[in-house]
Amino acid sequence: MSTTKSVFLVSRTLHCSARVLKKPKAAEQRWLQRQRKDPYVKASHKQNFRCRSAFKLLEIDDKFKLLLPGHVVVDCGAAPGAWSQVAVQRVNSAGTDPSAPRGTVVGADLLNIAALDGAHFLSHHDVTDPATHAKLLQLLPKRAHVLLSDMAPNASGFKELDCEKLISSCLTLIDLAEMVLRPGGSLLCKYWDGPFSHSLQEKLSCIFGSVRIVKPNASRKDSSERYFLARMYRKPIK
Template identity: 75%
Template sequence: MWCFSLQRRYLHSSLCLMKNLKSKTPAEQRWLQRQLKDPYVKASQQQNYRCRSAFKLLEIDDKFRLLQPGYSVVDCGAAPGAWSQVAVQRVNSAGTAPESPHGTVIGVDLLNIPPLDGAHFLSSHDVTDPATHAKLLELLPDGRAHVILSDMAPNASGFREMDHEKLIVMCLSLIDLAEKILQPGGSLLCKYWDGTLTHKLQERLSSVFSSVRTLKPNASRKDSAERYFFARMYRKTGKQS
């Protein structure tokens, strides 16, 4: 997602926001105030990340070494490209470390993703579409990925359980994608919103991955139902094409 248009260019500067705060609705005021106080929003600007969500992936990768130089990565729901930025750095897909293996990063989103050196973006593509799967198989070295990332989410409806169910369905579609492109031993990291169907997703992941754990990065807001499943050691099911 666009992270409110790259955090609205840091909300068109803190000064402008403070001047306009009184003209906003109470909900808008709360959101703007939260953004102004958010250290990850500020850090994303200072470190040239497209969105604060980059720090979620950075924290997870620092701890679990998910992304390695030379790896092939598919970033689902990639817009605006913050996770792809992290992946490009960690797998060396831009070739900035000549002594290290050269990786591959492919981002997919229904939205437009601005170009990024070291990444190949499939904008206006549905990650559940067989045509997108075919394109990924064509672009990936040997037609296989080491890692599937997903920070994608549906547009919020305001009905928590409905939104939860929609995101679970999206996450389940990633398991179908894994059957097409993920190499044996590969990993999947996907965002979900906690709810009644969480166990169903965890069970499906556990049926094809040897290790599945729940993560809540520090950059994930404490009051959010957002969680991540980190699944490792993918086991082929025999359904791959």
Template identity: 70%
Template sequence: MWRLFLQRRLVHSSCCAMKKLKSKTGAEQRWLLRQLKDPYVKASHAQSYRCRSAFKLLEMDDKFRLLQPGHTVVDCGAAPGAWSQVAVQRVNSSGADPDSPRGTVVGIDLLNIPRLDGTHFLCSRDVTDPATHAELLELLPDRRAHAILSDMAPNASGFRDMDHERLVTLCLSLLKLADEVLRPGGDLLCKYWDGILARKLQEELSKAFDNVRIIKPNASRKDSAELYFLARTYRKAIKR
């Protein structure tokens, strides 16, 4: 019955999307057609994830085991909440598995995010703001986190180099956040767009973490400049 419901839902969504095509510009039509054909978009509907990006984190976590039951996770740029959904499942922050330790997930975004069981969202907050850091610390057990996740990105300007620089700047700001909340031995996973400043970002991460690697998950579109830095084993001491 549930499978039949999902099939009908997908068919209905496809029909609605095709009707919308007629009123769209050429670029908008291409985007909609790509969405209709995208297997990760279809899978996100079928598995009730808020967007396709959930599969990027699922894939990376399956391979590198970042998220463990009982862990505390900070999700930066959390809207619409797909990464937080994955984190809730993996760290058991909703208590779905009574036999496993219960973790904590806190999401931060400039936008409002619909409520999600097992997550505390700090909405309308700037992740680079020290006031946000202070508020976050009050929500973390022992005022520390095991992992910082970031799938955030600035609004695209259409100028690739400018957008690349702005995203690298956001990623660098996560090192300041790590100084405040990341426990020694913790991990940081952040999205960036490839470009001339990528090496600088990697060098800065390498100063604070034992190991830094580049990841391109299969769920990232092949024509996208999107990549991820996974920085493992944080070395710096937590500020008090």
């Protein structure tokens, strides 16, 4: 059998493209090495989380107690679904604990999100689109206690541009909050630190009683990733 044919067959067997079988480029190799060494990646495999970001939310929730049994949660930028897995466990939306109130978890992403017991997902939906806001509202039994956003645009390679893009996506969460978040509710949203983050913080401070910056240990030290944790939502007076 020719080499090309055997590579094709192996790739078919592994359900991946032949490109995956090529020698990884230097940047890909660095990424693979980092993944192999990362204790959170190992722990996420062990605990069946869909990705390492689960540990960021677990850490934040252990400290600030955002997610309680019976709570209603909206997860924006939810794919592949690790934050939703954490939310399902913490709000008991799969009814695992029959003695505790049963919560609700609703998530949306531009990408496909594989089904998860205890969560309702809107795959292929843009969270910045008002039509998605209306659909999310329809899925909620009552106004949400917590709005989560780990949304992140694809990196363009231009750091400042990416930061600005993420901040403008986060600003649309203010409209979503107005539609779905209950007074007193919380918003946890990811941003990349840069010249535009201050304007988001100011806007959040106008509608939440407190806004703090959180950087969990699971968030890579060399990343500009941060989270705004905004609590005590009050509806804006118009």
